Amino acid sequence: MKLCRKFKLWKLILLLVFVVIFLQIFHMSLLSKLESKETEDFSQINKVLLEIESKVRKPHRLDKSGTYNVIPNVIQASRRPTMNSENLTIITQCTSNHLHHLVELTEFFQGPISVAVFTYVNDVQNAVRSIAYYHFCNKFIRRFVTFHMVYPTDTPPINSPSWDVTFDCDTPPTNTDSANYAIEGIEYPHNLLRNLALKYSRTSHILVIDIDMIPSPNLKEVFMKNQKNYFLKKTTFISRSAHVVPAFELKNGYDVPKNRMELIDLWEKNIIRPFYEEACWKCQKYTDYDKWRASESELTSAYHADFHDPWEPFYIAAKSVPQYDERFKQYGFNRISQICEMHIAGYQFSVLTDVFLVHKGFKHTQEFHKTKNDELDKNRILFRKFKNELKAKYQESVRRC
Incomplete structure (x- = not known):
C-alpha cells in the first residue's frame, strides 16, 4: 500500500516537472x-x-x-x-x-x-x-x-x-x-x-x-487596480471621471524617484517640488499637495478635488474626453481650455495618492521664451470667447470656469 502511494506521488511529481518544463519551453518559444x-x-x-x-x-x-x-x-x-x-x-x-x-x-x-x-x-x-x-x-x-x-x-x-x-x-x-x-x-x-x-x-x-515627464513605475498597476475595484464592487465605471496624477519638478542631476517614499524624501530636501510652483502655482495648487503628502499610501486610495480656474491637472480618463481646441497655439491656455470643458461637461476629478509624474528640471519664470507674454495675451482673449461658446454648447450645465 505504501509502495503504491509512493509510486503515485512520484508520478505526480514527474508530471508536475514535465508541466513546468513544457511551460518554460512554451514561454521561451513565444519570446523567441x-x-x-x-x-x-x-x-x-x-x-x-x-x-x-x-x-x-x-x-x-x-x-x-x-x-x-x-x-x-x-x-x-x-x-x-x-x-x-x-x-x-x-x-x-x-x-x-x-x-x-x-x-x-x-x-x-x-x-x-x-x-x-x-x-x-x-x-x-x-x-x-x-x-x-x-x-x-x-x-x-x-x-x-x-x-x-x-x-x-x-x-x-x-x-x-x-x-x-x-x-x-x-x-x-x-x-x-x-x-x-x-x-x-x-x-x-x-x-x-x-x-x-x-x-x-x-x-x-x-x-x-x-x-519630458516621467510617470512613477507603479502607474499602470495603480490604474489597473482601480479599474478592477470598480468591477468587483459591481459599480458602473463613470465615463466622466478623471483620475489626477500629481506632478512634480526635479532638480537637474538627480534620478527620478522610484516610489512615493523616495519622492517625499527628496521633497523634504528641496530636491523635488510641486510642478509649476514658481512658474504658475495657481495652475497646480488645487491638486492639494499637502493633502497628497499626508494621505495614506494605498494602491486604490484617492480624494476628491474641485475644479477652480486656472487649475490644469494631468489626469487619466476614458479616451472619450472632449477634444482639445486646436485654435490654441503657442504658449498659454492650450491645456486649461480642455480641462475647463471637462468641468462644464460634468467630469469629476479625484487625486490618486500613490502615483506621480516628474518633470525633469525646475521650471523658472525667467527661462521662458521672449514672446511668451504676447502669446499669453492673445490666447487669453481666445479663452474668453471659448468659455462663452461652452455656455451655448452645455446649456443645461450650471458649472462655469
Whole structure:
C-alpha cells in the first residue's frame, strides 16, 4: 500500500516537472518568436524609410483649419495594443529635437505611447531620421511607441529628389533643449498634436503628458487596480471621471524617484517640488499637495478635488474626453481650455495618492521664451470667447470656469 502511494506521488511529481518544463519551453518559444519578429522588423529599415518618404511626399489630409498636413502612424509600435490587452496609453507631442526623452519615458512606462511630432521645411528629413533612429535603435521605443507627424501647409518639405535619412545606431541625433514653441516664425499647435496622438491611440484610457515627464513605475498597476475595484464592487465605471496624477519638478542631476517614499524624501530636501510652483502655482495648487503628502499610501486610495480656474491637472480618463481646441497655439491656455470643458461637461476629478509624474528640471519664470507674454495675451482673449461658446454648447450645465 505504501509502495503504491509512493509510486503515485512520484508520478505526480514527474508530471508536475514535465508541466513546468513544457511551460518554460512554451514561454521561451513565444519570446523567441517575438525577438525574431523584432529582428525581422529591424531588417526592414530601408523598406520602412521608403514608405515614410512616400507618405511625406504624397498629398495627405489636412487638419480642420486646413493649415497643417497630418500624417498618422508614420511608424507603429511592434506591440500594438487592443482595447482588451492594454488599458492605458500615454499621449504626448514634441518637435524632433525632443524625441530623446522617449528613452527614459519608455524605461519607466513600458506600455503604449502615442507621440505626435511637429516638423517644418528643412527639419522634415531630420525628423524622419530621428523617428527612425529611436524606433530601430531602442527596443522599448520599438515595442511601445507609435509616431505621427504634422507640418504646416505653408512650410512643406522641400520637394527635392534627394532624400537622405541614413542613421547609425552608435550615433544619436543631435538634441537641443529649446522650447517647442520657440521656432522662429512658426506657431506650435499643441492641441492639434494632442488630438492626433489621442485619436490614433488604441486603448480605452489615456494620460496626456509633456514628453519630458516621467510617470512613477507603479502607474499602470495603480490604474489597473482601480479599474478592477470598480468591477468587483459591481459599480458602473463613470465615463466622466478623471483620475489626477500629481506632478512634480526635479532638480537637474538627480534620478527620478522610484516610489512615493523616495519622492517625499527628496521633497523634504528641496530636491523635488510641486510642478509649476514658481512658474504658475495657481495652475497646480488645487491638486492639494499637502493633502497628497499626508494621505495614506494605498494602491486604490484617492480624494476628491474641485475644479477652480486656472487649475490644469494631468489626469487619466476614458479616451472619450472632449477634444482639445486646436485654435490654441503657442504658449498659454492650450491645456486649461480642455480641462475647463471637462468641468462644464460634468467630469469629476479625484487625486490618486500613490502615483506621480516628474518633470525633469525646475521650471523658472525667467527661462521662458521672449514672446511668451504676447502669446499669453492673445490666447487669453481666445479663452474668453471659448468659455462663452461652452455656455451655448452645455446649456443645461450650471458649472462655469
